[in-house]
Amino acid sequence: MMSIEELERSILAGARQELGPSATDRMRVQSGLVLTEAWWKPAPLRHGLRRSLRAAAHSWRGGVALGLAIGALLGYGAGVELAGVARSVAPVAAPLGSVASAAAPVPPRADVTADSLAVVVAAPEPGPVPAAADATPAAVSAAVPARASEPGAARRAAVRDNGSTLAQELSLLQRARRALNRSDARLALGIVQSLDERFPNGVLMEERSATRILSLCQLERTEEAREQAHRFLAAHPRSVYAERVRDSCAGGQ
Amino acid sequence: MGRAVTPRGVASSPLAGLVSEPSASQPGELSAVPDLATLFRGHFDFVWRVARSLGVPSGALDDAVQDVFLTVHRRLREFEGRSSLQTWIYAITYRTALNYRRRDQRRRCEELVEEPVAEGPGPGERLDRERAGRFVMQFLEGVSADKRDVFVLSVLEELTAPEVAEILGVKLNTVYSRLRLVRADFRVALETLAAREARE
DSSP: OHHHHHHHHHHHHHHHHSSSSOOOHHHHHHHHHHHHHHHHHEEEEEBOOOHHHHHHTTSSSHHHHHHHHHHHHHHHOOOOOHHHHEEEEEEHOGGGGOOOHHHHOOOTTTOOOHHHHHHHHHOOOOOOOOOGSSOOOOHHHHHHHHHTSTTTHHHHHHHHHHHHHHHHHHHHHHHHHHHHHHTOOOHHHHHHHHHHHHHOOSHHHHHHHHHHHHHHHTTTOHHHHHHHHHHHHHHTTOOOTTTHHHSSSGGOO | OOOOOOOTTTTTTTTTTTOSSOOOOOOOOOBBBBOHHHHHHHHHHHHHHHHHTOOOOOOGGHHHHHHHHHHHTGGOOOGOSSOHHHHHHHHHHHHHHHHHHHHTTOOOHHHTSSSTTTSOOOSSSOOOOHHHHHHHHHHHHSSSSSHHHIIIIIIIIIIOOHHHHHTOEEEEEEEEHHHHHHHHHHHHHHHHHHHHHHOO
């Protein structure tokens, strides 16, 4: 028989866990916040440090935010269907199916090396990426055709792999974003190109396009960035990334 | 006052790991404060738990928590560092929860109240999380708002009495007094629960 003190400790410990949010709660609240303007604003700065403000204005938090939102869906909600993902982020990323041609892929350049892409696949980075999104893309994608080639398994495999495909796409996109934040635009652009090849009809095309444009800006490939931005803004004038793109080198003049 | 608070699941340093990228500051300069995404990552769990425990109706919990983060983000410039960032967020959470409580005086956690605690297995390992949460929520529903606030912050969140006084805007002795009373109430509730389950 428990003493009252033991019972109290047990109940309080249980209540602390129980009264906390579930993964679904987190996903729902975060999805709501992602739709607010504040989520996409650079952090307010103290003491009017304009230099930092400029740096922040060109940083890539938008990708972080949506990546986290989607990552939360993938990482915490094991039972969340892909359609649920699309619904939750639809106001941000919609129309998901029609964005593939918004920004044409940029031709690969010699400065994006095979080595840099190899790093993407071989070396998962630490960070707040949910476990599902950190699955090694190469390993997962390599397994897909094998499963699909089995008699009668193709359709089941396709359904089953919807989530993992999105996870791979998200994982790569997050790495591109992190590379961009580290001012490693070459790697970021290389990852985007890898995404173009592996997921030509991906779900996160708006995010990919914006990442491409910001990468090009960072590489001072302004003309290409402007061309991409022109297409992007024409296709998605109300995109949550539109302001960031307009603020970039591609939006000037 | 001002001691760094370490809520459950939150880094001990007020701004540890929360300063936004990129950091272009010089030594001695604090150039950036957490952006909304970073704040959310670091504080969502306890903001949710506190808002819920303080009696925000379940149907309004999402809105309340979102309000907290938007308020925190909007007012970050006003944060002067006199208390820890967490204490400051606790205070905003408390005031937000208060507003939501006032908006819905008929608040009830319907799904929790409908299920009597006495049903189901007894204490010990069988007293699982769900039942513990239900028991505490029922208890909180039965005490006054003043006691409830102190219980949530002092007992559930384990903040110090000075921190609770700061958040609630009351005198330290008031906190101690309410804490003593609500702890006594809680003990009675526990004894009742234990006795009931001993009979089963």
